[in-house]
Amino acid sequence: MILNHPIILATAACVLLQLCAFFYQLKTKHADSVDMAWAWGIVIVAIIYQLTLTADISNRLMVMIFPIIWYGRLGWHLVARYDGEQEDSRYRHLRNHWSKNTQGKFFVFFMFQAGLSILFSLPAYWLLTSGALAVWQMVAAVLIGGGAFIGESLADRQLHRFKKSHDSSEVCNVGLWRYSRHPNYFFEWLHWFVYPILLWHSAYFWYALGMVALMLLFLLKLTGIPFSEQQALKKRGLAYKRYQQ
Numbered sequence: 001m002i003l004n005h006p007i008i009l010a011t012a013a014c015v016l017l018q019l020c021a022f023f024y025q026l027k028t029k030h031a032d033s034v035d036m037a038w039a040w041g042i043v044i045v046a047i048i049y050q051l052t053l054t055a056d057i058s059n060r061l062m063v064m065i066f067p068i069i070w071y072g073r074l075g076w077h078l079v080a081r082y083d084g085e086q087e088d089s090r091y092r093h094l095r096n097h098w099s100k101n102t103q104g105k106f107f108v109f110f111m112f113q114a115g116l117s118i119l120f121s122l123p124a125y126w127l128l129t130s131g132a133l134a135v136w137q138m139v140a141a142v143l144i145g146g147g148a149f150i151g152e153s154l155a156d157r158q159l160h161r162f163k164k165s166h167d168s169s170e171v172c173n174v175g176l177w178r179y180s181r182h183p184n185y186f187f188e189w190l191h192w193f194v195y196p197i198l199l200w201h202s203a204y205f206w207y208a209l210g211m212v213a214l215m216l217l218f219l220l221k222l223t224g225i226p227f228s229e230q231q232a233l234k235k236r237g238l239a240y241k242r243y244q245q
Helices: 006-028 033-052 057-081 089-097 102-119 122-128 135-165 183-198 205-222 225-236 238-244
Strands: none
Touching (some): 006 033, 033 122, 057 122, 057 135, 057 183, 089 225, 122 205
16 A cells, blocks of 8 residues: 555654644744654654665664664754753844744744655665665765764854853854854755665666755755854854854
8 A cells, every 4th residue: 555655654653743743833932843754754764774675684783883873873963952941043043034924834843844854864765765775885984974064063062062151142163163153054054965875887877966955955055054153143143254254
């Protein structure tokens, strides 16, 4: 039955998860829950694929690492930095901007994030429906993905520590943030090269390469850097302009 297809099951799980996050936001007026639901949604979807698809052990191992462990770490990081007292500035901005029918627009936004969880978990589905991996593919993926994992974890930890010990008007320019305005986004993007490597000899190779370009588009033009820098300029003004230079 089509209703038992892994992608249909995964879609239902992501929609349900974001519905829970939306109703939590409705009660608390705290939309940060959408980020946690997005990250954990990818983890849950990958687990659903693992349970419903038959694949070689090498493919299963890579899916366990990418994306289950990868987005599991991100999910725990988002939970750890969650501030029940103050909503993230991105969502405060949206709440003020969407002054009419605010909750209706938030509902669409949460469902859109459910769709993104499905979209960005597709490489896991492709991996589990492809042939067994060669050793060189696994080694290359672990080297690139492992380096990206360490880099993003370090960048997140440095930013989290800085925010806990400094005023919100100050610019984080320590550690990796001294050399890049967005080291976390850079390493997030870098890890997506794992999938074209793992799908090198499969019919999904070009799709996986397209995902690398799509993630870059999201980070540079849509949900990542532009809004982040806009909010940073509002909160930190001239100090952030100097940092950009």
